[in-house]
Amino acid sequence: MIHDLDESIRNLFERDVLNGSGVDLEFDAPTKEWVGQLNKPTIDIFLYDIREDLTRREVMFEDVRDEDGKVVDRRQPPRRFRFAYLVTAWTKRPEDEHRLLSSILACLVRNERLPPEILAGALADSERAIVTQVAMAIDDDRMYTNIWSALGGELKPAVNLVCIAPLDVSRVLPFGPPVTEEPRISVARPDTDDTETIRPRGRDEDDDRADDDTALPDETVRGGKEDEPGRVYRVHAMPRRER
Structure with a gap:
């Protein structure tokens, strides 16, 4: 140079x-x-x-x-x-x-x-x-x-x-290739070994879920201990789908 x-x-x-x-x-x-x-x-x-x-x-x-x-x-x-x-x-x-x-x-x-x-x-x-x-x-x-x-x-x-x-x-x-797939989240209940894969849904799916009897109830989970409480998480569940 x-x-x-x-x-x-x-x-x-x-x-x-x-x-x-x-x-x-x-x-x-x-x-x-x-x-x-x-x-x-x-x-x-x-x-x-x-x-x-x-x-x-x-x-x-x-x-x-x-x-x-x-x-x-x-x-x-x-x-x-x-x-x-x-x-x-x-x-x-x-x-x-x-x-x-x-x-x-x-x-x-x-x-x-x-x-x-x-x-x-x-x-x-x-x-x-x-x-x-x-x-x-x-x-x-x-x-x-x-x-x-x-x-x-x-x-x-x-x-x-x-x-x-x-x-x-x-x-x-x-630099890695751009992400083209939707994220997937695996959720497991503490009282069972069943796992379920959840994908993000659009607004239309949210509206349909309100009328779906198979939808699971929402859960609220608090992290931390009793004397040192942590954050509160709300798990928004989805109905189980046929594979």
């Missing part, structure tokens, strides 16, 4: 920033060795941090339905991660670098979400938007300087870009 996000950012920059200017676009770490090999203006988009966005985590499984609208599976929703990029411009003159950074900043501010038409790979099929945050404060201010120290280079103006993108975990729970 990360390579799809890289390709999506590349598509956006080539469309709205470079405009056929001949500036290279790279995703390498801006180390001294890498900088020494540059021979033309370059924009570098270096991925330096990946963290899950816990504020956007969804815990409820999603229903997967077929063409008839019936639930056939339950799918775990995607997890969202924050991908932090360090965007820098490399030219021979600081003025040219500032122009490139200005174009980058304007492009990212205009696109608070990556446009659907530039999304690549699995992200193009995602139902969730790719949110961007530009030039926001870093959680740990020391991280920014530590990045340049780790790269072995000098501090350089850069645009901090954070993309919040979903990662599909592809976890699916099987």
Whole structure:
């Protein structure tokens, strides 16, 4: 998924920033060795941090339905991660670098979400938007300087870009077939071994039962003990049917 996000950012920059200017676009770490090999203006988009966005985590499984609208599976929703990029411009003159950074900043501010038409790979099929945050404060201010120290280079103006993108975990729970039969309840009297299966009946059957002499009387049963009475249950019996 990360390579799809890289390709999506590349598509956006080539469309709205470079405009056929001949500036290279790279995703390498801006180390001294890498900088020494540059021979033309370059924009570098270096991925330096990946963290899950816990504020956007969804815990409820999603229903997967077929063409008839019936639930056939339950799918775990995607997890969202924050991908932090360090965007820098490399030219021979600081003025040219500032122009490139200005174009980058304007492009990212205009696109608070990556446009659907530039999304690549699995992200193009995602139902969730790719949110961007530009030039926001870093959680740990020391991280920014530590990045340049780790790269072995000098501090350089850069645009901090954070993309919040979903990662599909592809976890699916099987869902049982829908219940199509009516429930059946087996009732046994305590003074006999006979059991009887009762099915739910409609309103018309209730009306017919009032005139049926074979209907059994209703019973009221109290649960619990004498000193600790429980709930009261009313058993609504039905006439015995021929099998």
